[in-house]
Amino acid sequence: MEMVFYPDQRLRQVCERVDIFDERLQQVAVKMIDMMHRRRGIGLAAPQVGLLVRLIVVCPSGVAGEEYVLVNPEVAPFTRTDVYEEGCLSLPGVFAEVERSSSIFCRAQNIFGKRIEFEADGLLARVIQHETDHLNGILFIDRITPEQMKKIEKQLRQLESKYGSGQT
Helix, strand or coil: CCCCCCCCHHHHCECECCCCCCHHHHHHHHHHHHHHHHCCCCEEEHHHHCCCECEEEECCCCCCCCCEEEEEEEEEECCCEEEEEECCCCCCCCCEEEEEECEEEEEEECCCCCEEEEEEEHHHHHHHHHHHHHHECCCHHHHCCHHHHHHHHHHHHHHHHHHCCCCC
């Protein structure tokens, strides 16, 4: 399992729903959690490791054992928003302010296929929204202002130069 970096086109794909909850899916989730922690991230989506399925792992605390594994997540944002700086393991070194809902309602399945529903706020809500965006081919840079984009254009060009033109 390897990281996928911007501008790889797999990051722009809409991912397939997970219908089979087996040992392989559990192994993928464990590997994703390990990779997220090794890279000092607080969230990781399957397309970031080249898998085009609707699976995310999040751990806003950064503490091993406190991870959420969400399969087929659906997010309903509430109306209040806030702006906070975000980064992404697939865009190393790139940070920009993103406006998102400060609280959400999340519907998903756990790693065994059981349906779960919960409300989240703060950093957990932000990370779930960021990672769920990945499942729909949306990057955080798609949600920033033109002013923020101007600030990171050079970094994006450097990533394009380092990791290719976006072709897989």
